[in-house]
Amino acid sequence: MNEKLETGDIVRCTLKGCTCEGTYIATREGMATVKLTSGYNIGVPQDALTKTGSSEMAEPQITEIRQKSDLPLISIVSTGGTIASKIDYRTGAVTSQFRASDILNAIPGLATIAQFRAVQLCNILSENMTPAIWQQLARAIHDEIKAGAQGIIVTHGTDTMAYSAAAVSFMLKTPVPVVFVGSQRSADRPSSDNVMNGMCAAGAALSTLGEVVVVMHGSTSDDFCAIHRGTRVRKMHTSRRDAFQTIGTETLGTVSYPALEVTLNSGAVRRGATELFLKEKLEEKCGIVWYYPGMSPDTLSAWNGYKGIILAGTGLGHSGTDFIARIKEMHAAGTVFVMTSQCLNGRVCDRVYDTGRDLLGAGVIEGEDMLPEVALVKLMWVLGNSKNPDEARELMKQDLAGEMTRRSRV
Amino acid sequence: MSDDYQALGLIAGIEIHQQLNTKEKLFCRCPTTIRETEDSTGEFFRYLRATKSEMGELDRAAEEEMMQVRQFRYLTYDTTCLVENDEEPPAPLNNEALDIVLTIAKVCGMTPVPEIHTMRKLVIDGSNTSGFQRTALVAMNGTLPGGAEIETVCLEEEAAQRIEDTFFSLDRLGIPLIEITTSPCMHTPEAVQETAAQIGMILRSTGRVKRGLGTIRQDINISIREGARVEIKGVQELDLIAEVVRREVQRQVALLEIREELKRRGASIEKTPVDVTALFAECGSRVLKKAPMILGIKLNGFAGLVGREIQPGRRLGSEMSDYAKKCGVGGLFHTDELPAYGVTEEEVAKLKAALSAEEQDCVIIVADKPQRCQCAMKQIIRRAEMAFEGVAKETRKMLEGGSTAYMRPLPGAARMYPETDVFQVRVTRERFEALEVPEMIDDTISRYLKDYGLTKEVARQMAYSERRSAFEEAIAAGIKPALAERAFNSTLRELSREGAQVSRIDDEDIGKILQSIQSGDVAKEALSPILKALSEGKSPDEACAIAAPKVSEDELAAIIRRIVTERSDFIKERGNAATGPVMGIVMKEVRGSVDGKIVNQILREAISQVLNTP
CATH class of the missing domain: 2.30.30.520 (SH3 type barrels.)
Known part of the structure; x- marks a missing residue:
């Protein structure tokens, strides 16, 4: 050679x-x-x-799918998930596709229920997502709604989809459905969940819903997708199709497949109930500290200068008692501390044990039944949009986007 | 039909698929156990869809499977996992399986692939939850002792077992499978069968392959001059291979004859089907009377040819029907076979009139929902057009007896792309050289004939037996070959014929019994009853106690004394010739727990005492 x-x-x-x-x-x-x-x-x-x-390279054939102008308009905002992909059988390369025509080719059923406009925001793996891109995403969605989209589909890698959905939930008040969707099995395979998830997402985007949601497989079978509130959803499995679960409350509804019948629970916010409004500022100097037995308080010092810290505590919401003095110091210096639980399910209560009471005494706010990651995103938004830490602390105790419930239902 | 296969230009090759008997599956850590469906732990369903390739084309075979959007159901077990569910990425390629395949490659003198790449081969008939089968090319270019060329050896995952139509069981999915492909180097039906037998022998020689019905499947590629390559899937019985080849040659010859006849007649096909639903409103055939739609097409000049037999039990009409069924219809009717099935002569006449069909034409009708009818008609027209080409390149499935039915078009190479979730495996020279080549069963048979003095049939049985290595270990431990063979083969076969569950007997237990016989604790006459007791779940000690209770030398002497005394008159009358009959009585009493030689020795002494006593 x-x-x-x-x-x-x-x-x-x-x-x-x-x-x-x-x-x-x-x-x-x-x-x-x-x-x-x-x-x-x-x-x-x-x-x-x-x-x-x-070898002679044959020209790829591109089939343009004609869109029907009498159908409602949905905008697809793409961030890089592989809802559509092409395989080059010659080289084996699988490439993600983002143009509306590519998506409509990959999921031919879409063109029969709506007309689509595609916006490619970025092309990243979802683990490389940043708060700055969340802001661009919220802005792009806002602009699409303003331009007349009757529903939004955001295609997103599944790893951090729940963070992005929560972030958009806080930044954007929406009168139309904003539906995050992805796939757990790559789009090149005949068994991919992209088609069913994509169709169900479109079904949800056309429905009477009016909030930010995640629509993904509801079971291991291809029978229905669950509609999850963007601030209550979590990826709970590395690889299953039904990895996304609503934690601590009910799902908002379901979309049947292949009929695409949308069933909404009474708690779901309806189309038109909220006015379009964007408030996209974020304070990025926020972090999560996942407490573990024996964790040194010195590790907290690494977060010096951070405006807000979410503690993922044990049980009802605890850290070791030797954390308390350090928290107190940082609190006095202006850092906002919010306690959530590693249990994920259930409500934080720091009034049962001495450690909890001492944590409250040191300035920690009980995060109620918020998921740790959702609390983090909320804290970024709250700190970005409040005048001082005290106002931020007040806002952290309020339900702003369905992220916390008042009552723990049985 | 001529049997001169050389003159017909027969070319055939085979692909053999054999399940490997590994501890775990090829891409997950589940056991390779086949289960009963009633042990299933759950069920789920999925839809599969063909993905478009780079060129914007669906693979033709995949596309045909997609004509009907089908829902596939799957049964899960406590021995299957998320990998079979297509809900977890595959584990690394199973090294145990790879070593078995490399060993077979070595036996055939093949060149191992320096770095093995696992591929995804599109299969959307539902038998793979992912929609593809993982497969890797392991070695190339070898030769069998008989001269047949082996092109490639691949390591693949087994597909899910079809329970019915679109319902599958996941226990079998992922069992490692070796695929051995010969070149198209065979020219007679018998050569194909012999080659298959030889490959089967090599596989069995490794002692690492699964046994039993369904664990080995042969696909046969056949073409004749002016015919076309046809792949016949899933021939399970070795003895049928030659017949399958003969019948395929017969089919191709018949199709070529039909082609010539069509040309002679100047035959043609109408382009547009005609709606004839109204003609059958009062038809005696329930299918036609109740049909939402009936479409008819006229095939000009086809009369008599659609109904012509091309293989036992198969006509050109059967081929068209196979194509039509891909659209979900139950089948078709053609005027070569009508009136029949409740259709009257008058209705046939009306049908022909409606399509302006003459004597020399054939009319085909299908009855079903409109969409299915239209789809089926397209398929029938397509297949009728193929009749002008003669033989179509197809994948076919074997029917009982050796005839075949159409399955799908031959797949192209475009169906494969890399399995990116599995790392490549480098096959080092050291690894390949370190593999031990097993003794070939043919050689084992010769050795058993020569060294152990077994007869040819018994040597063959023993060499193919699962108990072969236990048999050899027993001989190495000093057991006489003839006795070891009886214990590990002949006696078990006899007991099995009598209905005993001999598969329950452990090789190790048989070894223990043989040691007891060798040391004289148990008489070899007791072998059969002891093995029977083992087959009933008894331990070796229990089996010996039941079948051959312990008799001490004193007890034996006393028994013999008593029997000899009771029969002293008989002994005196017959002299030494009485030994045989009396021996039988003693052996019956001690039920094989004492070696016949010892009984014989003591008995002779006792008899001579009687004879010497006046």
């Missing part, structure tokens, strides 16, 4: 005992991947390859 090989080159591969023909794909750590005519890939030492020709 002397000349440089390019993807798509036809190569002959000479191994001890046999030769074979194939298409060169790429080389990694000295091993070249060759796609044989049978479709199989094999890895061979690069020096076993001889170029014998170049």
Whole structure:
């Protein structure tokens, strides 16, 4: 092998005992991947390859799907989840697609229920999401609603989708459904949940709902999607289709599949009940401290200068007693502390044990039944939009976007 | 039909799929156990859909499966996990399975792939929850001792077991499967069957493959000159392979004859189906009378050909029907077979008139919901057009007896793309060289004939037996080959024929019994009753106590004394010739718990005493 090989080159591969023909794909750590005519890939030492020709690249066919102008308009704001993807069987590369036509090609049923406008906000893995992008996202959604969209679908990687949904819930008051959706199994596979989730998200976006929600598989079967409030939802499994669960309260409703019948509970905020309003400021100097037995109070010092800290405490909402003095100091210096529980389910109550009472004494606010991550996002928004820590503390105790309940229902 | 396969230009190759007997599945840590459906722990359902490839085209085979949007149901077990559910990424490739495949590759003198890449092969018939089957090319280019060329050896995951139609059981999904593909190097039906037998022998020689019905499946690729490559799936019985090849050749020859006849007749196909629903409003056929829609198409010049037999039990009409069924219809009617099925001669005449069909034409009708009818008609027209080409490239499934039915078009290479969730595996020279090549069963048989003096049939049975290694261990421990063979093979076969559950017997327990026989504690005559007791769940000690209670030398002497005294007249009359009959009586009494030799020795002494006493 002397000349440089390019993807798509036809190569002959000479191994001890046999030769074979194939298409060169790429080389990694000295091993070249060759796609044989049978479709199989094999890895061979690069020096076993001889170029014998170049392949002719066929022009990809793009099927434009005609949109029906008499259908309601939904905007799809994409952040980089793979709701639509294409496979190049020649190289095996799977690429995410974001144009409206790509999405409509991947999920052909969509074009029959609405017309779509696609906005590609960014193309990132959801673990690389930042508060700055949350702000852009809220702004983009706001602008789409203002421009007449009757529902919004946000495609998002599932890892941090719940954070983003919570962030948008605080920043944006919406009269129309804002539906976050993703898929747990990649869109290239025939069994992907992208089609059902995408269709159900569209169903929810056209419904009488009027708040920020996550719509994902409701069970392991392809029978329905659950509608979760953006501030009560959590990814509770690494890989299952029904990984997203509403914690501590009821789901807002369901979307049946394939009928797309939307059923909403009485607690769901309805379309038009809220006026469009955007308040996107965030204080990013906030963090979560997940307490563990024996955790040194010194670790808190690493958060010096932070405006707000969510404590994910044990049980009813505790840290070790040796944390109290350090919290008191930082509180006095202006840091807002909010206690949540690692239990995730149930309400924080720091009035039962001495440690709790002492934490309250040190300035910690009980986070009620808020999820730790939701409390974090809320704290960012509250600190970004209040005049002083005291006002922020007051706001943290109030339910602003359905993130906390007054009563723990049985 | 001519049997001169060379003149017909027969070319055939086979693919053999064999389940490997590994501890865990290929891409998860579940056991490779087949379950009963009543042990299932739950059920779920999914839809599968074909994804578009780079070129904006669906794979033709995948597309055909998608003609009906189908819901697939799956049964789960306490031996299946989220990987089978397609809800967890796969575990790394099972190394135990890879070693077995590499070993077989080594036996066939193949070249291992330096770095193994796992691929996703699109399969959307529901048998894989993911919609693809994971498969990896492991080695290339080998030769069997008989001369057949092996092109490739792959390691794949087994598909889910179909319970019925769109209902599957997940226990089988993910069991490692070796796929051995020969080149199209065979030219007679018998050669195909012999090659399959030889590959089967090699697989069994490893002692690492699963046994029993359904654990091995043969796919056969066949074409004749001017015909086309047809892949016949899932031939399970080895003995049927040659017949399947013969019948496929017969089918291709018949289709080529039909092609010539169509050309001679200047046949053609109408483009547009005609709605004939009204004609059958009062029809004696329930299917037609109740149908929401009946569509008819005229095939000009096809009369007699649609009904012509092309294989035992199969006609050109059956082929068209197979295509139509892909749209969900139950089948079709054609005028070559009408009037029949409750359709009267008058209705046939009306039908022909409605489509202006003449004597030489054939009319085909389908009855179902409008959408299905239209879909089925498209398929029928497509298949009728193929008749002008002769033989279509197809994947077919075997029917009972060896004829075949259409399954789907032959898949193209475009159905594979990399399984990005599984790391590549480098096969080092050290790893390949360190693999021990097992003795081939054919060689084992020769060795048993030569070294152990077994007869040919018994040597063959023993060599193919699951108890082969226990048998060899017993001989290494000093047991005589003939006795070991009886214990591990012949006696078990006899007991099995009598209905005993011999699979319950542990090799280790048989070994213990053999040691007791060797040391003289148990007589070899007791072997059969002891094994029977073991098959009933008894421990070796219990089995010996029941089948051969312990008799001390003193007790034995006393028994013999008593019997000899009782029969002293008989002994005196017959002399030494009495030994045999008396021996039988003694052996019956001690029920095989004493070696016949010892009984014989004491008995002879006792008899000679009687004879010497006046």
